[in-house]
Amino acid sequence: MSTGTMKKSHSQWSSRMGFMLAAAGSAVGLGNIWKFPYMAGEMGGSAFVLTYLLFMFMIGLPILVLEWLIGRRGQKNPIHTMEDVAVSEGRSKSWRWVGIIGVLGSFLILSFYSVIGGWATDYIALAAKGSFEGVTGEKTDQIFTDFLSNVNSLLTWHTVFMFATAFIVALGVGAGLERGCKIMMPGLGILLLVLVGYAAYASGPYFWVACKFLFSPNWLALNSTAILAALGHAFFSLSLGMGIMMAYGSYLGQDVNLLSTARTVVILDVVVAVLSGLAIFPLVFANGLQAGAGPGLIFVTLPIAFGNMTGGLVLGILFFIFLTFAALTSSISLLEPTVELLEERTPMGRKTATVVSSIIIWALGIACILSFNQWADVKLFDKNIFDLLDYLTSKIMLPVTGLGTIIFGAWMMNQKHIRNELNLSSSWFGIWSILTRFVIPVAVVTILIYGFL
Ligand code: PHE
Numbered sequence: 001m002s003t004g005t006m007k008k009s010h011s012q013w014s015s016r017m018g019f020m021l022a023a024a025g026s027a028v029g030l031g032n033i034w035k036f037p038y039m040a041g042e043m044g045g046s047a048f049v050l051t052y053l054l055f056m057f058m059i060g061l062p063i064l065v066l067e068w069l070i071g072r073r074g075q076k077n078p079i080h081t082m083e084d085v086a087v088s089e090g091r092s093k094s095w096r097w098v099g100i101i102g103v104l105g106s107f108l109i110l111s112f113y114s115v116i117g118g119w120a121t122d123y124i125a126l127a128a129k130g131s132f133e134g135v136t137g138e139k140t141d142q143i144f145t146d147f148l149s150n151v152n153s154l155l156t157w158h159t160v161f162m163f164a165t166a167f168i169v170a171l172g173v174g175a176g177l178e179r180g181c182k183i184m185m186p187g188l189g190i191l192l193l194v195l196v197g198y199a200a201y202a203s204g205p206y207f208w209v210a211c212k213f214l215f216s217p218n219w220l221a222l223n224s225t226a227i228l229a230a231l232g233h234a235f236f237s238l239s240l241g242m243g244i245m246m247a248y249g250s251y252l253g254q255d256v257n258l259l260s261t262a263r264t265v266v267i268l269d270v271v272v273a274v275l276s277g278l279a280i281f282p283l284v285f286a287n288g289l290q291a292g293a294g295p296g297l298i299f300v301t302l303p304i305a306f307g308n309m310t311g312g313l314v315l316g317i318l319f320f321i322f323l324t325f326a327a328l329t330s331s332i333s334l335l336e337p338t339v340e341l342l343e344e345r346t347p348m349g350r351k352t353a354t355v356v357s358s359i360i361i362w363a364l365g366i367a368c369i370l371s372f373n374q375w376a377d378v379k380l381f382d383k384n385i386f387d388l389l390d391y392l393t394s395k396i397m398l399p400v401t402g403l404g405t406i407i408f409g410a411w412m413m414n415q416k417h418i419r420n421e422l423n424l425s426s427s428w429f430g431i432w433s434i435l436t437r438f439v440i441p442v443a444v445v446t447i448l449i450y451g452f453l
Contacts, residue, residue: 010075011173016256018178023248023261024268025181025329028188030116031237032273033323034298037280039229041291044221045213048230049274051222055234056266059440062432063240063402064262066409069421071249072258077341078102078243081250082408091412098404102243103337105397107357109242110334111364112389114165117327118157119299120320122147127316132307137289140303144296148372158365161324165331166358169339170351173251177332184325191322192272195279198315203286210281213291214274228450231443236394237269239330241402243337250340259422272326279319283309298323335361399448406444410436 013019040048073088074081079099086095126132131143147153168180200207235241280298283305284291293301298319306316335357342353371378371385380388409418410433419429 012251012253013178014174018182019252020261020264021181021185022177024265025185026239026244026333027265027269028272029326029330033276033326036273037277038294038297040277041297042294043226044218046215046217047219047222048226049214050217051227052230052233053270055231056270059443060234060238061262061266062436063406064238064245065258066405067245068249068258071246072252075250077344078246078337081246089413095408098401099243101397102401103341105393106242106244106334106337108389109393110331111361112368112386113331113334114162115158115365115368117161117331120323120327121161122157123320124317127320130313132303132316135304135307137304140300144300151373154369158369162358162362164328165335166354168332169335170354172350181329184329188322188325191318192275195319196275199279199282202309203282206286207282209285210278213281214277228447232447235398235402239333241398244333247337247340399444403444406436406440
């Protein structure tokens with residue numbers, strides 16, 4: 001089907017602001033609101049949080065910059081960008097494998113990300129129906145278990161979520177991705193502030209308990225599991241190692257300052273994660289709930305708080321709208337690399353490319369849905385389909401692509417050009433080199449080895 005030729009002129013973001021919001025939209029997602037608080041809860045709070053913050057700036061930021069830089073050089077989908085940039089640097093074409101694994105990774109992640117996005121969407125409806133009113137822990141647990149066993153409703157909401165994702169992506173880079181994030185991101189910011197404000201107001205002294213839990217360092221709680229989890233999460237949270245930021249970089253003009261934009265995106269991502277913690281933990285503590293409740297924290301634990309407080313109905317609805325928005329601005333970024341590839345390398349136009357890839361991803365999502373119920377016993381390497389996809393992508397494909405990107409950027413590309421492009425003084429460039437050539441590769445190899453254990 002591939003014609004092997006480039007066609008159509010390449011789209012561009014209309015402004016630096018639009019690009020920044022789209023990149024931040026990709027970064028801010030279920031990882032910040034769903035995963036980060038429960039990881040912090042499970043891994044002893046502050047020590048985990050501070051380590052994560054350190055990794056975000058020391059490791060996440062340089063890789064983010066490199067992905068954009070490579071994408072902007074290539075101006076194509078991640079696979080052909082890697083190939084072209086490698087050839088222009090006098091390296092082997094095989095570097096395209098970094099792009100191939102990345103695109104494949106984003107494709108696979110979207111199949112289960114959309115299922116969870118569907119949960120968030122359905123929880124808006126549940127909250128609005130008043131399903132949480134006066135609930136106990138047992139009841140919310142029951143609601144969640146029933147929910148996971150109901151194939152029809154999981155399928156409906158997965159379909160709705162995937163449809164919304166495809167709809168935005170089909171509209172294109174400017175009118176879809178950029179405009180969608182320009183609308184959703186400020187909305188998300190406002191919702192988050194309302195939620196934190198309410199948590200502070202409704203939980204009184206427990207707000208400070210939550211602050212202490214999240215920030216006062218307790219280094220004794222820090223073990224190797226927490227350190228590695230923080231490292232892996234820094235990657236996931238910034239959408240790195242998936243071809244996504246490379247694809248976003250390919251729509252970028254030369255005038256955008258990569259370092260300062262990356263700094264803003266990392267700060268926004270961190271702020272949303274921390275504020276989500278501050279919206280959730282005060283309610284958890286004030287209601288005597290478990291901070292270390294794991295993945296069920298926002299679907300099982302939090303509804304108890306919403307169901308038993310004044311204004312909880314509205315707050316619950318707002319919370320799940322917030323979650324859905326955040327998931328949607330990430331899912332559109334997960335679809336983009338595949339669509340960009342198909343659009344450039346096959347005769348398909350953007351709309352057809354979006355429809356075709358969405359249908360395949362949607363179908364794969366059905367397998368994930370069934371793995372929660374009818375196919376719960378279908379296991380490979382002792383994991384059901386959902387867990388297998390999660391494991392394969394975040395523990396293996398993501399670090400492999402991340403490692404490929406960093407080795408390519410730090411050892412294969414002309415460093416003088418990078419220094420000029422980033423406009424770094426010689427001392428800052430010294431720090432940059434140490435980080436990208438040594439510290440980050442070692443860190444990534446460690447996550448990778450740990451992933452196999
Ligand atoms: N960064 C997103 C989040 O925090 C998740 C994501 C991962 C999105 C990889 C795109 C690619 O939820």
